[in-house]
Amino acid sequence: MTQPLNILVTGASRGIGAAIVASLSGHNVVGHSTKGGEGRIAADLAAPGVAEGLWSEALERLDGRIDVLINNAGIFEAAPIDSEPGDWVAQWERTMRVNLTAAAELCRLAVRHYRARGGGGRIVNVSSRAAYRGDSPDHWHYAASKGGMVAMTKTIARAYAGEGICAFTICPGFTVTGMVEDYVASRGGADFLADIPLGRPASAEEVAETARWLAVDAPAAATGTVIDVNGASFVR
Numbered sequence: 494m495t496q497p498l499n500i501l502v503t504g505a506s507r508g509i510g511a512a513i514v515a516s517l518s519g520h521n522v523v524g525h526s527t528k529g530g531e532g533r534i535a536a537d538l539a540a541p542g543v544a545e546g547l548w549s550e551a552l553e554r555l556d557g558r559i560d561v562l563i564n565n566a567g568i569f570e571a572a573p574i575d576s577e578p579g580d581w582v583a584q585w586e587r588t589m590r591v592n593l594t595a596a597a598e599l600c601r602l603a604v605r606h607y608r609a610r611g612g613g614g615r616i617v618n619v620s621s622r623a624a625y626r627g628d629s630p631d632h633w634h635y636a637a638s639k640g641g642m643v644a645m646t647k648t649i650a651r652a653y654a655g656e657g658i659c660a661f662t663i664c665p666g667f668t669v670t671g672m673v674e675d676y677v678a679s680r681g682g683a684d685f686l687a688d689i690p691l692g693r694p695a696s697a698e699e700v701a702e703t704a705r706w707l708a709v710d711a712p713a714a715a716t717g718t719v720i721d722v723n724g725a726s727f728v729r
Contacts, residue, residue, distance in 0.1 A: 497521055499555040500708060501548070503599070504566030505533055508670055509619065512701035513563060517708070523551045525566065538566055538591045544598035548606075558610065561708045562603040564596040564642075565619040571631040585634040592638035597645055600660075604653060613657020617707045618646045619700070620719075622666045622727045639664075643719060650717030659716035661707040666723025667694040691724030 498520045504510040505524030514524050525547055529535025534554075536547040552559060568591045572584035600616055607614035623632070624639040642662065649660040666689070686692060700722050707720070721727065 498560040498709065499523075499558050500561040500563065501525070501551040501555070501559055501599075502563045502565060503538070503547075503596075504619075506530070509665065509668060509697045509700045509704075510565040512670070512697035513565060513704045516698070516701040516705040520709070521555055523554050525551075538595035539568075539587055541590070544595050545602065548599060548602040552606075559603065559606060559614070561615045561617065562599055563617045563619070563704055563708060564599055565704075566595070567592045567619070567638075569632070569635055572634050573631045588634040589638050589641075592635070593641045593645070596642060600645065600649060604649065604658060607658050608653075608656060613659070615708055616646070616649060616658070616660040617704050618642050618660070618662050619704065620646075620662050620664050622664045622721060622723045624664055625729055626727045646719075647717050654713075654716050657713070659711075659713050661711065661716065662719040663700060663703050663707070664719055664721045664723065665695055665700045666721075666726045668697055668700055668722075669694045670697045689724040689726045691726075693724065695722050695724055 500517055500520055500522045502510060502513050502522060503525045505514050506526035510524070514522055524533040525536055526533045527535065527537050534547055534550050536543045538544065568588060570584060570588060572581050574581070576584070596618060603614060603616055620642045621639040623636040624643045628636040646660045646662045649658070703720055703722050721729065
């Protein structure tokens, strides 16, 4: 096994985030969630300025060194076009704040930390296939936020590769925890599966293993890479 790394994972309370934390056994991992609990740092990323406090607390818990940032936290909330104008804009701003701006703030802090200490570091951002294929009519804002995350990550990779700072993106499609059959039934059964050539949604553990590999084992030359984990439901 490689030398244990110090890793911050956002959105770690359930689903993909919890699976990522579990996949990183043997490393020093600090998780985050909105309400905290079970050793996680509590921080509501919808509130401006919270990211810096989250980063500082993670640094303190990890003895002043973070080697890997995994931005997994995100929200998926509808903004129908027939909403009241103020409500529609508010939902856009909330989604952008959580899914993109807070992630950007943490990426900035990570890059500054890696540069100050020398030796490089890694960033893994969990985006979505929606970044490339779009999403439902009620989720323009979600797709836009995830597209922004991909562009941001590629920019970081290009800007700082020479300093040993690597940045990667994962684009999951539908992802399931627990019983696949129940999840598929809740999404419309066979019609839902028809859009996934693999014949099933990805598991949280499959996405987590991708994140683990990028955080720990992926070659530095792969920096800037986007990995799709969606059962070929969208192929670029």
